[in-house]
Amino acid sequence: MIGKDFIRVLYIDLTNKKADIQERKDLYKYLGGAGVAAKLLEENMKKGVDPLHESQPIIISIGPLSTIFPVVTKAVATFISPHTGEYGESHAGGRLAMAIRNAGYDAIVITGKAQKPTYLVITDKNIEFKDARAMWGLDIEETGRVIREREPGPGKRSIIRIGKAGENLVTYSCVNVDTYRHFGRLGIGAVFGSKNLKAMMIMGEEDLPIANLKEYFKTYQEIYKKVTQTDAMAKYHELGTPMNIKVLNSISSLPTKNLLQSTFEHADDISGETFAEKNLVRKVSCVGCPIGCIHIGQFRREFDKGYEYESISVSYDHELIYALGSLLGIKTTDEVLQIIEEVELAGLDAITTGVVLAWATEALKKGLISREDTLADLEFGNTMEYVKAIDNIAERVNEFYYTIGKGLKEAVKKYGGEEFALLYGGNEMAGYHTGYAFALGQTVGARHSHLDNAGYSYDQSAKELKDDEIINYVINEEKERAVLTSLCICLFARKVYDRPTILKALNAVGINWTDDDLTRLANDVFFTKLKIKKELGYSLENYKFPKRIFETPTMWGKMDEERLNRLLKMYIERVEKEYEDWSRGK
Numbered sequence: 332m333i334g335k336d337f338i339r340v341l342y343i344d345l346t347n348k349k350a351d352i353q354e355r356k357d358l359y360k361y362l363g364g365a366g367v368a369a370k371l372l373e374e375n376m377k378k379g380v381d382p383l384h385e386s387q388p389i390i391i392s393i394g395p396l397s398t399i400f401p402v403v404t405k406a407v408a409t410f411i412s413p414h415t416g417e418y419g420e421s422h423a424g425g426r427l428a429m430a431i432r433n434a435g436y437d438a439i440v441i442t443g444k445a446q447k448p449t450y451l452v453i454t455d456k457n458i459e460f461k462d463a464r465a466m467w468g469l470d471i472e473e474t475g476r477v478i479r480e481r482e483p484g485p486g487k488r489s490i491i492r493i494g495k496a497g498e499n500l501v502t503y504s505c506v507n508v509d510t511y512r513h514f515g516r517l518g519i520g521a522v523f524g525s526k527n528l529k530a531m532m533i534m535g536e537e538d539l540p541i542a543n544l545k546e547y548f549k550t551y552q553e554i555y556k557k558v559t560q561t562d563a564m565a566k567y568h569e570l571g572t573p574m575n576i577k578v579l580n581s582i583s584s585l586p587t588k589n590l591l592q593s594t595f596e597h598a599d600d601i602s603g604e605t606f607a608e609k610n611l612v613r614k615v616s617c618v619g620c621p622i623g624c625i626h627i628g629q630f631r632r633e634f635d636k637g638y639e640y641e642s643i644s645v646s647y648d649h650e651l652i653y654a655l656g657s658l659l660g661i662k663t664t665d666e667v668l669q670i671i672e673e674v675e676l677a678g679l680d681a682i683t684t685g686v687v688l689a690w691a692t693e694a695l696k697k698g699l700i701s702r703e704d705t706l707a708d709l710e711f712g713n714t715m716e717y718v719k720a721i722d723n724i725a726e727r728v729n730e731f732y733y734t735i736g737k738g739l740k741e742a743v744k745k746y747g748g749e750e751f752a753l754l755y756g757g758n759e760m761a762g763y764h765t766g767y768a769f770a771l772g773q774t775v776g777a778r779h780s781h782l783d784n785a786g787y788s789y790d791q792s793a794k795e796l797k798d799d800e801i802i803n804y805v806i807n808e809e810k811e812r813a814v815l816t817s818l819c820i821c822l823f824a825r826k827v828y829d830r831p832t833i834l835k836a837l838n839a840v841g842i843n844w845t846d847d848d849l850t851r852l853a854n855d856v857f858f859t860k861l862k863i864k865k866e867l868g869y870s871l872e873n874y875k876f877p878k879r880i881f882e883t884p885t886m887w888g889k890m891d892e893e894r895l896n897r898l899l900k901m902y903i904e905r906v907e908k909e910y911e912d913w914s915r916g917k
């Protein structure tokens with residue numbers, strides 16, 4: 332809490348419809364976001380119990396600077412991932428952080444299981460458990476509309492919800508946040524579904540007790556200028572991350588057709604530039620961000636005979652265009668948007684859905700699965716067949732879809748095709764085939780996300796990277812990002828929020844931390860996550876990378892399997908040693 336030395340945690344027990352508030356001084360040294368959420372997960376998780384068991388928790392946390400400084404917009408969720416069985420962490424912007432702040436909380440811990448489908452209404456005055464039976468089976472858009480109608484109020488509220496995929500426990504279902512943002516990866520949607528929790532509406536009107544307003548405004552202005560008047564973040568507003576499509580394609584790093592290729596002959600047709608020229612209708616922002624990086628594209632759809640058309644708006648970014656575009660061989664922006672819309676309505680994680688479908692396309696061609704399994708003629712470039720398959724995943728219509736609803740790890744156990752299953756550390760590949768730092772980084776990252784340490788960016792920095800340099804980068808970057816995510820700073824603002832700026836912002840609201848405190852936090856968060864993973868049985872001993880990543884050239888040519896395995900071994904040795912030192916110091 333601003334001006335206080337504790338973290339105010341709201342505990343919600345769905346089974347008994349009870350809520351409790353605790354002011355936790357002991358959590359204060361983790362600041363908020365990923366730090367507090369990891370600690371609360373460590374405390375509340377049940378080892379050796381199914382991630383979808385009702386006793387497992389969902390944690391959502393914000394930070395001390397949330398929405399009071401520019402681009403400090405994220406809420407961080409932690410859970411045990413039903414997708415990997417490991418540490419689950421996901422970040423979302425939108426209005427959620429502001430709503431939690433205005434409701435007067437720093438973190439929310441949800442446990443138990445509601446007896447019937449339920450949605451929660453959390454305000455600064457009350458916690459209500461409401462009947463969601465009529466919403467069960469509705470898609471993301473319909474659910475949002477019903478809650479807006481049932482819970483009228485000003486625009487300062489946040490509505491988060493799951494679709495059919497979450498209800499049906501697809502292990503890569505997401506939680507939609509305020510329509511255009513998501514807790515995307517690792518299956519938090521299924522954790523909501525396992526608790527009969529369809530949605531949450533959060534709002535409040537708590538004041539912000541900032542003691543030294545003069546200092547606060549001064550620091551705010553300095554940061555605002557850096558955000559808006561330098562080129563630190565300009566690219567995110569202009570074309571946004573879709574600008575990567577053309578760039579990655581030109582350097583042979585755009586995974587295409589299940590990574591049979593790293594360049595796409597139709598890259599120009601689905602580039603950020605083409606989306607902007609043909610489909611872009613507006614750009615929106617998370618609350619507290621002046622950038623507006625969320626690009627909304629529109630396409631026209633014929634919904635009935637007789638010239639009946641509707642226009643559909645969906646947000647798009649690089650990862651979506653990669654996973655539901657180039658990786659599936661989709662050639663036009665309208666078609667990419669159509670597939671994105673289907674994924675959105677079902678409430679699925681876009682990256683994993685695209686990678687699973689790309690694998691299924693190749694597995695069908697190779698005869699590992701049949702048309703009776705897929706119920707669709709999956710073929711690269713065939714948009715309508717992918718649209719059918721997405722619905723089948725969310726509905727889990729047969730044994731095949733039930734299996735692939737658990738992701739590629741389970742799919743290859745049953746059907747084979749491990750060599751072309753694009754998995755890094757049990758999570759499906761993000762949209763960069765740049766080289767060793769990306770491959771290692773996604774594999775070892777705490778949540779197996781490309782955003783844990785951004786190896787793809789380091790790969791692009793130089794041709795001849797030494798082994799030591801890669802290891803140092805991956806470890807140091809992930810630790811530094813632990814500071815940013817504990818403060819809930821959007822990672823797009825990482826160039827704005829260097830350490831001096833972070834300390835200045837903290838000081839301006841009365842948190843007098845030093846550089847050493849930030850280093851301590853970085854280590855504590857990094858190793859707390861590793862501790863949780865170890866307790867859940869995580870190990871990279873005997874880990875095998877998929878063959879396909881070595882067959883298709885990256886920007887620097889083909890990767891050498893032996894070298895990547897050596898890098899993994901070096902990483903494990905170094906981190907294990909540091910982990911022992913950290914544990915001893917506890």
Ligand code: SF4
Pocket residue numbers: 402403404424425567615616617620621622623624625821822823
């Ligand atoms: S840069 Fe984009 S994702 Fe980040 S806070 Fe701003 S609008 Fe949200």
